[in-house]
Amino acid sequence: MVSSAEGVFKLREVGCKSALSKSGLACWALNCYVGCEHGCTYCYARFASRFSHPGEPWGSFVDVRINAPQVLAQEVRRKRVGRVFVSSVCDGWQPREESYYLTRRCLEILLHYGFPVTILTKSALAGRDLDLLGSGDGVSFGVTLTTFDEGLRRLIEPKSSPTTQRLALLEEAKIRGIRTYAFLGPLLPYLSDTEENLLGLLEAIRGVGVDYFYIDRLNPRYGVWPSLKRLLERHFPYLVREYQKILFDGWIRMEYSEKLRLVVNRLARKLQLDEKMRQCF
Template sequence: MRIKEIYCKTALSKSELPDIDYSLNPYRGCEHACLYCYVPNVLSIPRKEWGKFVEIRRNIPTILAKELKKKERGVIGLSTVTDPYQPVEKDYKLSRLCVEQIAKSDFPLDVQTKSDLIVRDIDVLKKVKEVVVGLTIPTLKDEERKILEPVAPPIDKRLKALEKLAREGIRNYVFFGPAYPSIELDEVKEIVECFVEHGANTIIVDDLHLKEGVWENIQRNLPRDLERVYRRRLFDERKRYYDRIFREVKKWCKEYDVGFERAF
């Protein structure tokens, strides 16, 4: 892992994502090294390099503090092209320092992460006037997670983090995405139940988007039997498969009285 400290000129950038006005990315690159990540395509980073470097934007909390006084109020997304609570955050604490600055303003904050490290910052998150925290949990099968998200925290740690956030009264959502193509329709009820039991307020579901290079990256790492399932459902049956998954998630969200959204 190559770690490089850099200095930035800006902290907040305009976001193209729905419901997010500004993107805040304390890091460039991500240690989680998820095989399906869209960021290499967005930032024009060679996919073979993804997960092998992280740039640390050392001065971003200071720059953010200045921008919060000048910019029009809007929802800040932490983060959109990195995971704000990837392993380097444990030492650098840039995401925590940024949340502390946002807590001094009236800007709403939307945090999304795969890491249970988020619970470290519950104290400062509770000081933000409007905050929601999303945990990305695309499967309950940790053996499969190890293939597609090799450095990201185990699923049970994410669920425990979700439970703790809920217990502390922090509004939350599960980003059930990309929903792994191995998921069977009759497994959806159990998945939704699990999220609800751990305190999910809303479930946002998404499919696996095949940006350039993503399928090749996934394919070469999957066992043969799983590769066949993925190939069939991502190419031959894609729309039908994901439409059925989305409908089933929506049905059980209604049954358990939690919010449902389909991403993008």
């Protein structure tokens, strides 16, 4: 257990029976950690630890699946080769990975056994492992981008890397010949869904030359609203009511989504990015 000015952080080393799990995002998902120290306010992965960590605030605990590489080394011999998403319910390069090297070691195994991988991270630490990816077929390297406003980024994604560092990762991956993509979202109403912010993000990914990108609105998944509400009440109290309407009033949500779609489509066309766009809403 580690105490800091922000509160108590619980770190545990645990064993796992399986490193690969079935996933809706790819054939398999690899998660070497339970929980994510990045602690994003809007994180959809909370559901994954609702039973193992009841009542513990998201971002305040991480279980390190210490034997993941050993377990994976056995699994890859008997499981069907298929695309692996790294990672689906944590960030594989969250701060503890710097000393544990679990995601790196697992990636080495996956690539050695011919499993295609799709990576998504918000951490500059992933740059450490780009050397593994080469320009191999079947590898996609992506980062999540939400805002260029560093003040907002620190509020909504407190322990993640700044947006400029994530863009630098994409640039480095591109130079290495790796297929790259960006995930723009979830876009937060009135905060990161503004035309100015969207234009900045789209210009940035065009500058890097990503192969494709996803864009998504905010969805009220498990545990997201209580977390966002706390943030809004503290920093943007005038937005609480607006968020409630956009998230939970079916008609307003539809209108909001339609307007956002129009803006996104217009900007993507203007920047000639429409063919690279995969809209999620």
